[in-house]
Structures are given as C-alpha cells and as structure tokens.
Amino acid sequence: MDKSQGRLAAVPAASETLAPAATHSGHRGLMLEEPLIFEQGVPGRIGVDVPAAPAAKSRLGSFKRKAPIGLPCLSEPQVVRHFTRLSQKNYGIDSGLFALGSCTMKHNPRLNEKMARLPGFADIHPLQPVQTVQGALELIDELARWLKTLTGMPAVAMSPAAGAHGELCGMVAIWSAIQAKGEGATRTRVLVPESAHGTNPATAALLGFTVDPIPADARGRVDLAAFEKKLGPDVAAIMLTNPNTCGLFENDIRKIADLIHAAGGYFYCDGANYNAIAGRVRPADLGVDAMHINLHKTFSTPHGGGGPGSGPVVLSALLAPYAPLPYVVHGANGFALVETATGAAKPFGRLKAFNGQMGMFVRALAYMLSHGADGIRQASTDAVLNANYILARLRDVMSPAFDGGPCMHEALFDDTFLKDTGISTLDFAKAMIDEGYHPMTMYFPLVVHGAMLVEPTESESKESLDAFIDTLRYLAIEARKPGAAVWFQAAPRLTPRRRLDETRAARAPVLRWKPPVKTAQAAE
Amino acid sequence: MPELRFTKDHEWIRVEDGDVYAIGITAFAQGQLGDVVFVELPEIGKKVAKGGQAAVVESVKAASDIYAPVSGTVVAANDALAGEPGLVNSDPTGAGWFFKLKATETAEFQDLMDQAAYDAFVASLG
Numbered sequence: 001m002d003k004s005q006g007r008l009a010a011v012p013a014a015s016e017t018l019a020p021a022a023t024h025s026g027h028r029g030l031m032l033e034e035p036l037i038f039e040q041g042v043p044g045r046i047g048v049d050v051p052a053a054p055a056a057k058s059r060l061g062s063f064k065r066k067a068p069i070g071l072p073c074l075s076e077p078q079v080v081r082h083f084t085r086l087s088q089k090n091y092g093i094d095s096g097l098f099a100l101g102s103c104t105m106k107h108n109p110r111l112n113e114k115m116a117r118l119p120g121f122a123d124i125h126p127l128q129p130v131q132t133v134q135g136a137l138e139l140i141d142e143l144a145r146w147l148k149t150l151t152g153m154p155a156v157a158m159s160p161a162a163g164a165h166g167e168l169c170g171m172v173a174i175w176s177a178i179q180a181k182g183e184g185a186t187r188t189r190v191l192v193p194e195s196a197h198g199t200n201p202a203t204a205a206l207l208g209f210t211v212d213p214i215p216a217d218a219r220g221r222v223d224l225a226a227f228e229k230k231l232g233p234d235v236a237a238i239m240l241t242n243p244n245t246c247g248l249f250e251n252d253i254r255k256i257a258d259l260i261h262a263a264g265g266y267f268y269c270d271g272a273n274y275n276a277i278a279g280r281v282r283p284a285d286l287g288v289d290a291m292h293i294n295l296h297k298t299f300s301t302p303h304g305g306g307g308p309g310s311g312p313v314v315l316s317a318l319l320a321p322y323a324p325l326p327y328v329v330h331g332a333n334g335f336a337l338v339e340t341a342t343g344a345a346k347p348f349g350r351l352k353a354f355n356g357q358m359g360m361f362v363r364a365l366a367y368m369l370s371h372g373a374d375g376i377r378q379a380s381t382d383a384v385l386n387a388n389y390i391l392a393r394l395r396d397v398m399s400p401a402f403d404g405g406p407c408m409h410e411a412l413f414d415d416t417f418l419k420d421t422g423i424s425t426l427d428f429a430k431a432m433i434d435e436g437y438h439p440m441t442m443y444f445p446l447v448v449h450g451a452m453l454v455e456p457t458e459s460e461s462k463e464s465l466d467a468f469i470d471t472l473r474y475l476a477i478e479a480r481k482p483g484a485a486v487w488f489q490a491a492p493r494l495t496p497r498r499r500l501d502e503t504r505a506a507r508a509p510v511l512r513w514k515p516p517v518k519t520a521q522a523a524e
Numbered sequence: 525m526p527e528l529r530f531t532k533d534h535e536w537i538r539v540e541d542g543d544v545y546a547i548g549i550t551a552f553a554q555g556q557l558g559d560v561v562f563v564e565l566p567e568i569g570k571k572v573a574k575g576g577q578a579a580v581v582e583s584v585k586a587a588s589d590i591y592a593p594v595s596g597t598v599v600a601a602n603d604a605l606a607g608e609p610g611l612v613n614s615d616p617t618g619a620g621w622f623f624k625l626k627a628t629e630t631a632e633f634q635d636l637m638d639q640a641a642y643d644a645f646v647a648s649l650g
Contacts, residue, residue: 443585502584506561507609 031496034085038513041072047079070515089496091438097460097468101410101441101453102197102245104275104297106383111370112300112363121362126354130337136358137335141328143365147293147312150376152284155320157313158327159356163272164199166292166311167239169324169351171203173290173315174237174266176322176348187236187265193222195246195445200239200270209236216447220246220402220412222256231263241270242286243277245445246402247387247410247453257287266290266319274298275457276384276409279377289316295357299364310360321346326355382458383409386465390454393469397476401448409457415450417476422485425450428475430491430499435471528617529593529633530642536617537593543630544599548621549581549590549612552646557583560612565601566623572596574632579622581612594632596625 026033058064074082092098098105116122124133144156157173160166171190178187190204193214201211212230217223222240238260242250250256257267269283269291275298283291295310296303303309315323325347326339337355341347371379384407391400391411399416415425429439429452441453456465478484492498528536534553540546554560564580572578572592579590601623605611612620627633637645 446586503559503561503610506559506584 028496031088032085033496034082034089036513037072037074037079037082038070038515040078040082041074043073045073045075047074047076093459096436096438097456097464098438099440099454099456099468100438101247101412101455102272102444103303103441104272104294104409104455104457106275106297106300106457107459108300108302108363109367109370112366115366116359116362118362121358124358126358130335134334137328137337139365140355140358140361141330141335143361143368144312144328146365146368147314150278150282151288151291151293151314152282153288153291153314154317155315155323157315157323157351158361159324159350159352159354160292160311160313161352161357162309163270163292163294163297163311164203165309165351166294166313167199167203167268167270168206169311169313170268170290170292170315170319171207171209171237171239172324172348173313173319173322174268175207175209176346177266177319178236180322180346183264186234189232189234190236191227191230191238191260193240193244195220195244195447196239196241197245197270197272200241204237204239214238216246219404220244220248220447221250222252224252224255227256228259231259231265233264235260235263235265237266237268237289239268239270241273243273243408243410245273245453246448247273247407247412247455248402249277249408253286261287272297273409276380278380279373280380283314284316288314290314290319295360295364300367301360301363308357308360310357310364312356322348324348324351326350328355379458380409383456386456386458386460387411387454389462389465390456390469394472394476397473398452401451410453410455412445412448413452413454414448415452418450418479421479423479423488425452427485427488427491428452428479431475431488432471433492434494435475437468437471527638529636529638530645531591531593531636532645533591535590535593537633537636538617539633540624543596543627544624545594545596545627545633546621546624547578547590547593549616550642551616554613554616554620557581557588558585559583560609563602563605563609563612563622565603565605566598568598568601570598572598572625574629581622590622592625593636594625594627595629596627598623599626600624 093105093107120135121139124136130137140158144158147156148154157169160169178184188208188210189212190209191212191214192200192204193216195216204211214227214230215223221244227238238256240250240253240256242253244250260267266289267287269286269288271283271291271293274283274291274293278298290313292311292313293299295301295312296307301307301310321344323345325341326337329336329338368376387409388406388411391407394411394413395403397417398413401412401414418424418428425442429442432439440455441451443451444453445451456468460468479488526539528538530536530550534550535547536550537545537547560581560583562582566572566578570578572595574592574595576592577589578592578598581588581590602621604619605622614620
C-alpha cells in the first residue's frame with residue numbers, strides 16, 4: 001500500500017545542478033531575503049488606528065519641518081515579519097557555540113531573566129524614596145558583599161556601566177590617590193603589556209598618563225626583566241590582565257605586584273578574564289589595588305546586543321576612600337544611599353547617573369545565589385577544562401601560539417599551520433561560518449601572528465565541544481590539501497551574503513539610508 | 525631612485541632634498557597590516573624626536589603607530605592618503621608616503637638599515 005501520501009518515495013540525489021545558486025524569488029529555502037524597512041513602506045499604510053492629532057499652533061518658526069519626515073509606513077504583520085526575519089539571520093549564544101575569545105559568551109540562565117522581571121526590581125525608579133526600594137538596595141548591598149568576598153577586596157564601586165568604564169573608575173581612583181600624595185606632576189607613566197586589551201592604553205591615555213608598553217616573553221607572559229627595567233619614580237601604575245589575553249596565567253603576578261608597590265605605583269588588574277579564576281583565586285591575594293569585574297562575562301548577564309554591560313570595581317584599602325558616589329550603606333533605619341562625601345571618604349565624583357545597571361545586578365546575584373560558591377568555582381574550573389580539551393585535541397592539526405603547557409579559559413592558536421597554503425586566518429574563519437560556527441576571535445591579541453582565540457566557556461557539553469573540534473580538524477586538514485586556497489578564499493558560500501567587503505565598509509561606510517533618486521520620474 | 529633606509533618598525537626613509545626626508549611604511553609592513561583604511565598624519569611644523577610617535581596607520585586588522593626614523597620637523601604630509609588610504613597598499617614606497625621631515629641630525633639616517641640589512645631582518649622574522 002502506498003503510504004507516501006503523494007510524497008516522493010526517494011529524495012533525488014543532490015548535485016550541483018540541482019542546487020542552483022540563484023532562485024526566482026531571491027529567497028533560499030526558508031531563509032528569506034529581507035529588504036530594508038524603508039524600502040517596504042508604502043505611504044499612508046498604517047498598523048494602528050490612532051485618532052488624528054488635534055490641530056495645534058506650531059511654535060517652531062524657522063525650525064518647522066519643510067519636508068515629510070519619511071518614516072516607513074507598514075502594517076503590523078509586515079513589521080512583525082520584518083523583525084522576525086532579521087532575528088533569524090542573527091547568531092547568538094542561544095543559537096549555538098559562540099567561541100569568541102576574550103568575550104566570554106556563556107549561557108545567560110533564564111532564571112536570571114525571571115528574577116530581573118520581578119516588579120520590585122523591574123518597575124522601580126531611581127528617584128523613589130529609599131524607604132520604598134529597600135529590597136533593591138539590599139540586593140545591591142548583597143551583590144557587593146559577594147564581589148568583595150570572592151575577590152578578597154575591602155571595597156567595591158558598583159556604578160560603572162561596562163568593563164572599560166570600570167577601568168576608568170579604577171584608574172581615576174589611582175590618579176586621585178597619586179594626586180593626594182602630591183605626586184601628580186611626577187607619576188605620569190603607566191605600564192601596559194603589549195598583549196593588553198586596547199581599552200587599557202586608551203584609559204591611561206584618557207587620564208593624561210603616558211603609556212609605556214611592556215613586551216611579552218617567549219612564554220606569552222610579561223617579560224619580567226623588561227618590566228623591572230621600566231620601573232621608576234615616574235611610574236603611576238601597571239595595568240595587567242590575569243589570566244592574560246593569550247589565555248595564560250601570569251605566573252609572576254605576585255612578584256610584579258610587589259615590584260610595582262615597592263616603586264610607589266599601583267596595580268590595576270583588568271578583570272575581563274576573571275571568569276577563569278572566580279572562586280579559585282582571590283585577586284586581593286595577588287596584590288591587586290583595583291580590578292573591574294565584567295558582570296556580563298563572569299556572572300552571565302547578557303551582552304552584545306542583549307543588554308548593557310556592568311563593570312563594578314573592587315578597590316584595595318588604599319584606594320577605597322576615592323570610590324565614586326553613590327554607594328549603599330546599611331544604617332539604623334535600613335539601607336540608605338550615600339550621595340555626598342562624608343567622614344574620611346574622598347570620592348572622586350560620579351561616573352553615571354543614579355546607581356548602576358540595576359537589571360544586571362539582579363541577574364548577576366541570581367547567578368551567584370543559584371550556583372553558590374561551589375558552583376562558581378566549578379564554572380571557572382569547567383571553563384578552563386573545556387579550553388584545554390580544545391587545545392589538546394587540536395594541537396596536532398592547528399598550531400598553539402604558546403605550547404609550553406596548559407592554558408586557562410582560552411585556547412590560542414597562531415597561523416603557522418596555514419603557512420604556505422595561501423589561506424589566511426580570515427579565510428579559515430569564513431569557512432567556519434559555512435560549517436555553522438561563529439568564528440573565534442581573530443587577529444587578537446596582536447602579539448600573535450594571525451591569532452585565533454577560542455573561548456568555549458563552561459556552557460558547552462562534551463558533545464558540543466567534540467562537534468566543534470571535529471569541524472575545526474576537518475577544516476585544518478582540508479587547508480593543507482593542494483588547491484584548498486581557492487575554496488577557502490571563496491567562503492562563506494552558504495550565507496545570505498557572501499564575503500563582505502570590510503575594507504570598503506571601513507573606507508566608505510554608508511551610515512544612513514536615503515531614498516533612491518527617482519530618475520525615471522525626473523525624465524518625464 | 526635615491527637610496528631607501530629602514531627601521532625595525534618597518535618604516536622606510538628616503539632623501540628628498542638635502543636634509544628633507546620622505547617617510548612611509550614598507551611593502552612587508554603593508555602586507556602584514558592588510559587593507560589600510562585610515563592614516564592619521566602629523567601636523568606641519570610638529571617636532572618629532574627619533575623613535576617618537578609621528579603618525580597612525582589603521583587597517584582592517586589593527587591600528588599601529590608610525591615612528592619618526594630620524595629627529596626633525598614635519599614639513600609635508602601626504603594629504604592624498606585621506607581620500608585614498610589604499611595607496612599605502614598599492615604603492616607603499618611611492619604614492620603611499622606618509623610625511624616629510626626636515627632632519628636636525630642627518631647622521632641618524634646613515635645609522636639605519638640599508639636594503640640588504642632590512643631584507644635580512646625581514647627574513648629573520650620567519
């Protein structure tokens with residue numbers, strides 16, 4: 001009996017001729033081509049029936065609009081489909097493995113979202129009387145207690161809104177301490193390793209410091225001898241990331257801290273990679289004076305397009321008096337917000353309107369409380385284990401940048417394995433897209449040639465890691481075959497758009513849509 | 525063509541006229557950088573010391589400082605790079621020059637690597 005119900009009994013063999021590059025509609029399968037919303041609009045079409053605005057006398061005078069505003073006019077289903085289709089072209093951590101090194105694209109637990117939407121956190125206003133937001137202030141205070149406990153540091157500034165903002169906070173605190181000692185005119189140099197995040201030298205330069213780079217040694221760590229030579233009475237601070245951007249632990253960090261302190265300078269630690277050591281190492285024990293913590297990395301609050309960052313800064317006892325306003329204290333009448341300087345505190349000012357990223361605070365504390373101290377420790381451990389698994393399984397076909405031992409939370413490769421193939425790191429990354437993977441971070445850190453920085457995070461299962469590794473192994477082996485360059489250089493082939501012209505995008509960016517000039521009408 | 529000399533930072537320098545020198549980046553440097561998308565040039569009249577930061581070159585991969593190979597005063601900047609930074613890629617030692625310096629100490633030029641020494645230096649980088 002025919003059970004095919006009209007379906008073909010067998011799928012025809014796929015071949016190049018049966019899979020044409022172009023379709024009549026321009027769509028490919030169910031991946032739909034989507035014009036810009038401005039190109040879809042039809043004047044007068046409307047999604048909502050709103051009453052006409054009452055006639056009002058315009059007081060704009062010469063500022064009165066002379067031409068139509070040009071908003072796209074669409075129906076509700078058109079708008080819904082437009083943004084749904086755009087979202088389907090997106091790739092995020094909810095779609096799959098996102099090994100973007102240095103960015104810590106870990107899973108954002110749904111429990112965090114549930115907590116952040118509780119009306120007592122979501123529907124409050126920062127100008128409400130503090131008696132009516134005691135729960136929210138208690139949450140900020142509790143999160144601060146966790147951050148201080150995990151890092152071993154005595155104080156934390158909660159208001160910085162991102163990692164680089166946190167760097168600025170910590171470095172302004174250091175600058176303030178230097179000014180208070182009357183050394184502002186002489187301590188003007190900040191030491192920054194060559195492998196640092198670009199925000200480190202930018203932050204130091206913004207504050208008027210001279211940036212002095214420290215070279216890396218053959219092991220991918222700070223060259224200790226070069227660092228010692230650069231110390232002097234004019235050194236204000238060192239800005240050091242640990243684990244560093246090569247995904248390696250700075251083994252000499254205690255010695256570096258002692259030396260900078262002996263020279264009268266401060267130790268700013270870039271905490272972007274704290275997710276590798278949270279629950280295992282206390283930055284206070286490493287001699288850190290200030291360190292920002294990316295809640296949007298280590299503590300799983302969303303980032304990228306998903307939400308604002310949040311970068312609280314833990315401070316040593318020496319820097320704590322300069323912490324910015326406002327901060328939460330627990331007084332006789334419950335929790336209170338300190339908005340002006342009192343007592344020994346010498347706050348350097350404010351960094352942000354109000355109290356910080358409240359929604360991110362809720363998510364971060366939800367993560368901490370749901371994981372517990374042991375869970376946070378396990379997350380760091382698994383992040384490091386996953387990266388080492390990738391490093392170990394790819395070592396023979398790709399080229400580790402520093403193969404002197406285990407890595408921390410990131411596996412870093414250089415492009416030696418592509419040498420003489422004609423294939424670049426960029427080509428390799430584009431080929432990954434055809435295989436369904438968002439590429440790793442490329443060409444960073446700059447100290448490694450053709451760098452590929454892979455950060456799997458603890459979110460991935462062994463099956464997920466194996467599938468990713470098998471794909472990279474396949475590509476690395478293919479790359480060595482004669483004639484592979486043509487194929488790699490043509491990637492990606494299966495995306496809605498082929499390889500984009502990054503050079504032209506940077507040299508001649510089109511930043512604003514303009515209606516096409518109607519030449520046909522003009523000719524009439 | 526007048527002689528080119530080179531720095532370890534992959535800048536080239538060439539005598540233009542007496543104590544005036546033209547400066548740019550080498551073919552090797554532009555190859556490493558990839559497509560150049562922006563060049564920040566020094567202002568005319570700026571005084572730079574040998575090894576001091578004089579310009580910035582930005583490619584799709586990275587931004588890099590350009591250092592003065594000799595001490596001097598900036599007397600010209602290649603404004604064509606503002607509209608066409610790709611000249612650095614297509615003609616690094618010609619139309620892709622960055623700026624010209626009036627040197628205070630011409631002896632500094634003689635201390636730099638000649639073509640053979642620079643080629644050997646690049647080869648040593650693997």
